[in-house]
Amino acid sequence: MTARRISSHGAGRSIAFTFDGQALSGAEGDTIASALLAAGVRVVGRSFKYHRPRGIVGAGAEEPNAIVDVTLSGKTTPNVRATTEPLVDGMSVRSVNASPTAATDRAGILDRFASFIPAGFYYKTFLWPDWHLFEPRIRAMAGLGRLDRSHEPAAESPAINARCDVLVVGAGPAGLAAARALARNGESVVMVDDQDAPGGSLRHRHADIDGMPGVDWAEAIVAQLRAAGHTVLSRTTAFGVYDHGLVLLWQRRTGLPDALWQVRARRIVVAAGAIERPLVFPDNDQPGVMSAEAALVYLKRFGVLVSQRIVVATNNDKAYGVAAALHEAGAWVMIADTRPRGAVAPHAGVEVIHEATIDRVSGAQGVSSVTVSGRSIKADCLLTSGGFTPTVHLFCQAKGRLRLDETIAGFVPGDPVAGMAVAGAANGAFSLSRALAEGHATARGASEAPRASSPDDSYAIAAVWPAPRGKARQWIDLQNDVTVKDVALAARENFRSVEHLKRYTTLGMATDQGKTSNMNGLAAMAAITGRTIEETGTTTYRPPFVPVPFTVVAGRRRGEFFNPVKRLALENQHRAAGAVFREYGGWLRPGWYGKGKPADEIAREARQARETVGILDGSPLGKIEVIGPQAGAVVDYNSYQTLATLKPGRIRYGFMLTESGVIYDDGVVSKVADDHYVVSCSSGHVGGVVLRLEEWRQDRFDRRQVMVHNSTPEWATLTATGPRSRDLVAMLALGVDLSDEALPHMGFADGGFSGGPARVSRVSFTGDRSYEVSVPTGKALALHLAMMEAGRALDAVLLGSEALLLLRAEKGYIIAGKDTDGTTMPQDLGITGPRDRRAGEFVGKRSLFTENALRDDRQQGVGLTVADGEPPLPTGAHAVETRGGARRSIGFVTSSYQSPVLGRPVALALVERGLSRMGETIEFVHLGATRRATIAPVCAFDPEGTRIHG
Incomplete structure (x- = not known):
């Protein structure tokens, strides 16, 4: 392609970069794609399957070919879309799926074997003798870009939550008209657009709106919106619509990490525009075959004339404006119009061939000539315009249904979706006047709509769909190498459903998700099977609309951002008392107190709590x-x-x-x-x-x-547990009758403390008499000081979480998630009353009566004892049994401690049929060592339960 930079554009400073090792330069404001075009680079990548040479086709998110790896400041980001990535000084760009370069890819030889590897060949070829023989090599060949193992991108993307009355997606004419009208109606607006500036098609197609140039009008509307406090986000893609009106946005921010916006709007206006559809003809994948609209974008926005000799193939009037602009920029242009005639006159000096067919495209590494209706025309660029496909992805993600509009040869939104309006080209409105009117109409009762005049308002399309003809390959999905013949093969093998077609041929499964290929693929299947396009149907549109970096989706997930530490109101007091902190349930809590050996300090606390009274900070317990x-x-x-x-x-x-x-x-x-x-x-x-x-x-x-x-954060809870717990609580003067008649076990009473409310609950997690005293968090320090003062006379001890866990294990009290696993049901712990007697419905009830739930070999909660003098069993040790010479696991130890009160180890476990095996001795293995233990009841301390009332 004889592309060149137009002197009146791209006048910014020169930017140096490399592509496949070749030193090149672009201009400030370029994307990678516009810079490559201006530098005359034709082959920018290789197709995934056959490694055929590929050139730039589009100018935005629809681009299927120009996928590159970008290295900047020593860090490589894979699979960047060259058409949307800004050029940065010093950037190193490499083609993907090519070695050593896109122009000289050694794997290009695969194309010679294309007839042996059609669509679906892998489903048949690699079944014999064993798929696993081929899998390693196939996996090595899969994928496009290469990961840089040394580059671990920091997950620093903030997640921003926003609410508004209306979210407007797209800052083209329809979106701007909608945002203006909605704002004037007094509604709060968030408007997003994936381009670096507002205006949409107004930036490359001339128009006047309300008496001013379209670009100026767009900038004025945005300025008005921002001045009124509304939010306008550029370089931001709405990539997914989720339940309850949640829309996710990916914002690219210069000099800052990208951001994830989570927007909840009362209504959504989709004004996302449309994507130009390629024409399908023999050898249409050659570098130099481009979208006509993309060529106009490169000319008007970046000052890049894509070629000096251009053929424009079209079936609609929109391409005539493109041809005129390219001719005015100095190119020789011919229009090959598939229709008998168009509704607009060609530009002076532009030849038109009517009822044209593109017979073939010639060239070794790109277009060198185009054969139009039997006539060979010397040209190194072929622009195609097969019509425009409305961008309905967000509408479909919101469960909207589509209908085929024959007048525009495309699918448009069908029945309305509650809370969503579609306007402009996304709704099939390809004239500027109608787009403005539809956008304006999204605001009920708004004043007069913007008025526009544009020379490019005519569309007048005559659909041209792909159909099997000739021996030459006609390409539908350029990245995944899907041809019309592949679609025909899928139909012959009865993969006629569009979802089956997609998976059998990989049509629409490339990184562009079929933005330029799906419509032609559906039409080809319709023609081959004798159905209409509407009868053939469409594939399912799912988020994300474009590939989104994992760092954006992950948000800020490192250090404390991943799992913020929750802190006690009394942390400083615990530290002053010598607490050693550990994390329990996401809270930083005292594990034990003292500078001695942890096991000794924990045993000391547990023993003393059984003898006198222990004071525990239980504030994190849910309230x-x-x-x-x-x-x-x-x-x-x-x-x-x-x-x-x-x-x-x-x-x-x-x-x-x-x-x-x-x-x-x-x-x-x-x-x-x-x-x-x-x-x-x-x-x-x-x-x-x-x-x-x-x-x-x-x-x-x-x-x-x-x-x-x-209300958990609003209340602090300190627990007194042990034989003298009632004496301690009585000294706090809470105004609560602590007699067993007034406050029995599993009862609570309200009183007061230090001028505020207090609640005393008599519950126990240790098996001893216990009282939980809850006060507002602001009173936590006063309560702590009062309990410590009262406790001095009672020989009280501060109780850490480790001692508490030991005490509860002595009683056989479980911790959900530690003494249970992802299969444990209540009956496995011997608690069957509610299952058998409750008449009402509750969560999980039905599952308690399934065949699996009623198995007699389920793992059940039991206690374990070991022989005198033996150490505690290792937590996690597996219970095993040997049958027929084979050893298998039948359970595991969930909790295990040395009890200072009992003077022996205690343990809890889940063991197959454990409740029916009391007294049986079984084997346990751990890290190669074998132990023996006897199954016992879970309660090892005070099984009669007298101490809880004593």
Whole structure:
């Protein structure tokens, strides 16, 4: 191609870069693609399957060929689309799927064997003798770009949440008209566009709107929107529409990490424009065959004339404006029009051939001549315009259905989708006046619409679809090397559904996701099978609209950003007391206190808590309030045990199950009143339980009748546990009657502390008498000081999490997720009453009666004892049995400790049929060592339960 830079454009400073090792230069404001075109580079890549030479086709996200690896500042980013990536000084660009270069790719020899490797050949060829013999080499050949193992991009992309009345996607004429009208109606607007400046087609097609040039009008509208406080984002792609009106945006930011916007809008206006469709003819994949609209973009936006001798093949009037602009820029141009005549006159000096056919394209490494209706024409660039395909992806992601509009030869939105409007070219409106009118009409009752005049308003298309003819290959999907013959082969082998066609031939599965190929592929299948295009149907459009970097989707996921540490209000006091901190359930909590050996300090705390009283900071335990007339129904539905039958002031222990019947969490629920419950779950599951309650509240119950509020951060809880716990709490003067009659085990009472409220709950996780005292977080320090002062006279001890875990294991109390796994159901712990007797529905109930749930060989929760003098079993050790000489696992140790009170090890485990094997001694293996242990009840300490009431 004899491309060149037009002197009146691209006047910015020169930018040096390399392509496949060759030193080149571009101009400030270039994309990689425009710079390569201006430098005369024809072959920019190789096709995926046959490694055929490929040139630039488009100018935006639709580009199928110009995919490159970019190295900048020593870091390589793979698979960048050259048509959308700005050129940066010092950038090193390499073609993908080519070695050593795109122009001299050694793998190009594969094209000679194309007849032996048609569509679907891999499904048949590699079945014999074994797929795994071929898999390693095939996987090595798969993919396009190469990962730079030394480049680990930092996940620093912020996630920005926004709300608005209307989200407008596209800042072309329709989008701008919509945003202007909506803003004037008083609605808040967020407008996004994937280009670096607003205007859309106004930036390369001349038009006057409201008496000013279209580009100036666009800039004025954007300035007005921003001045009024609305948000306008350039270089931002709306790539996905999700449930409940959530739209995700990928924003490219100069000098900053890209950003992920999560926008919730009351309404969405899709004004995303349209993509020019190629014509399909023999050898149409040669470098130098381009989109006509793309050539106009390169000319008007980047000052690059793609060639000196150009043939424009078209079936519509839009290409006539392109031909005129190229001719005025100094190129020789001929139009090959497939129609008997067009609705517009050609530019003076531009020859037109009517009823034209493109017979062939000649050239070794690109176009050198074009044969039009039997006439050979010397040209090194062939521009094609087969019509425009509306960009309906976001509409379809919102579950919109399409219909074929014969007047534009394309699919357009069918029945409306609630909360979404489609306007402009995305709706099949290819005249400027109609696009402006449709955009303006999205604002109900808006004032007069913008008025426009444009020489390019005529479309007048006569559809030309691909059809099998001749021996030459006609390419539909350029990146994946899918031809019309491949479509015919799929039809012969009965892969006629569009979804089967897509997977059998890989049509539309390239990185452009079929933006330039899908419509022609559907039309080819329709012609081959004797159906209409509408009967053939379309494939399913799924997010993302364009490939999005993983760093953007991941957001800020490193260090504390990945899992922010939750801190106790009393952290400084614990540190002053010698606490050693560890993470428990996402909270930084004291593991133990003291500078001695951890095992000794933990044993000291556990022993003393059993003898006198231990003080524990239990603030992270969940305190989730469920309030409203349907509160009892909500907590009942989410619990294995019935809770609504509780009396006010009482507490009940229970499980929450997943829908598969597996134990998700355990905890207690306090009933304040018939319309007020407090769910106390394990500290690591607070967020999950809140989401779970909220999900069922919204999906099953009347949202006006019940509310869920997480009050965990608002309350601090200090627990006194042990034989002298009541004495300690009594010294706090909380105004609560602590007698067993007034405050029995599993009861609570409200009092006061330091001028504020306080709640005393008598629940135990140690098996000893225990009291949880909860006060507003602001009173936490005062409560801590008061308990420490009271505890001095009682020989109290600060109790860390490790000692607490030991104490609860002595009693056989489980920790969900530690002593249960992803299969454990309540009956596996011997708790079957609710399953067998509850009449009402609850989450997971149905799954408790499946064949799997009723198996007699399920792993069940048990305790373990070892012979006198032996050390504790290793946590995670596998219980094994040997049958027929083969050893297999039948369970594992979930918790294991040396009990300082009992003077022996205690352990909990999940073992097959464990509840029916009491007293049986079995083997355990761990890291090559074998141990023996005897199955016992889970409760090793105070099995009669006297101490909890003593």
